Amino acid sequence: xxxxxxxxxxxxxxxxxxxxxxxxxxxxxxxxxxxNTLKNxxxxxxxxxxxxxxxxISDAMWxxxxxxxxxxxxxxxxxxxxxxxxxxxxxxxxxxxxxxxxTWAVSPAGSGKTVAATMYAREEKNxxxxxxxxxxxxxxxxxxxxxxxxxxxxxxxxxRLLIIEVCEYLAExxxxxLILDEGDKLRESLIAYFITIYNRLHEVAGILFLSTxxxxxxxxxxxxxxxPGYQELWSRLGRKFYVVDRNNTNDVQHxxxxxxxxxxxxxxxxxxxAVNADLDLRRVQKKVVAIRKKNNNNA
Numbered sequence: 001x002x003x004x005x006x007x008x009x010x011x012x013x014x015x016x017x018x019x020x021x022x023x024x025x026x027x028x029x030x031x032x033x034x035x036n037t038l039k040n041x042x043x044x045x046x047x048x049x050x051x052x053x054x055x056x057i058s059d060a061m062w063x064x065x066x067x068x069x070x071x072x073x074x075x076x077x078x079x080x081x082x083x084x085x086x087x088x089x090x091x092x093x094x095x096x097x098x099x100x101x102x103t104w105a106v107s108p109a110g111s112g113k114t115v116a117a118t119m120y121a122r123e124e125k126n127x128x129x130x131x132x133x134x135x136x137x138x139x140x141x142x143x144x145x146x147x148x149x150x151x152x153x154x155x156x157x158x159x160r161l162l163i164i165e166v167c168e169y170l171a172e173x174x175x176x177x178l179i180l181d182e183g184d185k186l187r188e189s190l191i192a193y194f195i196t197i198y199n200r201l202h203e204v205a206g207i208l209f210l211s212t213x214x215x216x217x218x219x220x221x222x223x224x225x226x227x228p229g230y231q232e233l234w235s236r237l238g239r240k241f242y243v244v245d246r247n248n249t250n251d252v253q254h255x256x257x258x259x260x261x262x263x264x265x266x267x268x269x270x271x272x273x274a275v276n277a278d279l280d281l282r283r284v285q286k287k288v289v290a291i292r293k294k295n296n297n298n299a
Contacts, residue, residue, distance in 0.1 A: 008059060009059040009062050009063065013062070013066075014057075014062055015052070017049075017062055017065055017066045017069075018049060018050060018052065020066075020069055021046070021049055021050060021065055021069055022050060023122065024069040024122075025046060025050070027121070027122065027125065027127075028150050030043075031043040031046045031047055033150035034046060034150065036147065036150045036151055036152050036153070037147055037148060037149075037150045038065075038068050038069075038147075039064075039068065039147075040064065041061075041064070041065065041068070045057070045061065049061070049062075049065060078259060078285065079258045079259050080115055080119065081251070081254050081255045081258050083111075083112055083247045083251035083254070083255065083281070084245050084246065084247050084248060084251050085107055085111040085112050085113075085116070085244050085245055085246060085247045085251075086112045086115065086116045086119075087245075088244045088245040089105065089107070089112070089113060089116035089117070089120075089210075089244055090116060090119075090120055092105050092208065092242055092244070093116070093117070093120045093127075093177065093179070093208060094120075096177060096206040096207070096208045097124070097127065097175055097176075097177035097206040098175065098206075099206065100175075100201075100202075100203050100204060100205055100206050101206050101207075101208075102198055102202070102206075102207045102236050102237060102238075103206075103207070103208050103209070103237070103242050104183070104208075104209040104211070104215065104237050104241050104242065105208065105209065105210055105211075105241070105242040105243075105244050106211055106212060106213045106215060106216065106241050106242070106243055106244065107210070107212070107243075107244035107246075108212060108213070108246070108278065108279075108280075109212050109280065110277075110278075110279075110280030110281050110282045110283065111244065111246070111247055111279075111280075111281065112247070112281055113181065113210045113211075113244075114131070114181055114182075114210075115281075117129045117179045117181055117210060120179075121179065124177070125174075126173045126174060126175060126176040126177065127176070127177045127179065128148045128149045128150075128170075128176070128177070128178050128179065129148065129179045129181060130144060130145055130148040130178070130179065130180050130181065131181045131182065132180055132181060132182045132183050132185050132186050133182070133185060133186075134185040134186070134187070136186060136187065136190070137187075138159040138189060138190060138193070139155070139159045141159065141186070141190055141193070142157075142159035142160075142162040142163050142166075142193075143155060143162065145162075145163060145166050146162050146165065146166050149166055149169060149170060149178075151165065151166060151169055159193075160193075160196070163193060163196060163197065164196070164200065167196075167197060167200035167201055168200075170201060170204070170205045171200070171201065171204045171205065173205070175205075175206070176204075176205040176206070177205065177206040177207075177208065178197075178201075178205060178206070178207050178208070179208050179210065180207070180208070180209045180210070181210045181211075182210065182211055183209035183210065183211050183215070184209075184211035184212065184214050184215035184218060185211075188227065188228075188229075191222075191227075191228065191229035191230065191233060192228060192229045194229070194233055195229060195232045195233060195236070198236050213241075213243075215241065216241060219233075219234060219241075246279070247279050247281065248279070249271050249274065249275065249279070251279075252270060252271055252274040252279060252281075252284055253267055253270070253271060255281065255284055255285075255288070256270040256271075256284065256287075256288050259285075259288050259292070260288070260292050261288050261291055261292065266291050266295075269287070269291065270284060270287050270288060270291065273287045274287070
């Protein structure tokens with residue numbers, strides 16, 4: 001089978017990416033720092049992409065920028081809603097940032113944790129959001145952490161030195177907040193790094209972990225078996241997790257209504273489907289999109 005070329009990106013899509021990019025870059029003190037948070041993107045490329053009079057940016061680069069900063073995609077537009085869980089997450093983010101706290105917030109899968117973190121990082125200064133992964137090695141964690149805060153990454157440096165460099169950088173900022181999303185997925189070998197980060201940023205920066213309640217079981221086992229780092233981490237967390245308020249069917253209805261589902265039968269279908277899926281908002285989005293598509297086809 002021959003290679004199938006991608007469709008050319010329309011100018012309207014590029015304009016949307018440009019505006020999203022402008023908002024993204026405004027979160028950082030300079031284009032150089034913003035570029036450091038992105039892969040294979042330099043400050044000159046950002047400068048050119050932000051200039052509507054500069055045409056020589058490849059479609060591949062536009063797509064890369066869109067994928068990395070979010071927004072402007074080809075999928076149907078989606079309006080995010082401040083649900084019960086999102087509002088509570090915003091509260092704990094604000095509190096952890098202002099008090100330079102160390103908090104681990106737990107909430108069910110699909111409740112809006114990542115959305116809340118992404119929105120908060122876009123709206124507030126010196127907020128850095130790192131998506132954790134089960135396959136992360138020590139060096140990969142350190143590199144992604146450095147990139148998240150906007151430091152130029154030297155992949156040859158030892159992970160511990162790179163993490164210390166990140167901590168020193170954060171300590172220079174005003175009320176920084178580091179959000180470690182899905183922290184429960186990280187390997188056991190990275191637990192000790194959390195202690196290093198805490199010790200260097202205590203009363204200097206806020207640190208917030210987000211995850212499902214799986215971390216509660218993992219912490220229980222780690223403490224019982226006296227695994228390295230767990231006692232220290234549990235103590236620094238104040239020996240408790242922050243349990244986020246749960247979403248409800250009113251939140252589901254609000255999401256559906258704000259995203260174009262207005263008929264009583266359709267709203268009821270979304271509610272029933274959501275209840276059967278434990279109010280997973282990803283399921284809500286799929287159901288809403290399906291109903292909109294059906295209604296558009298029947299129009």
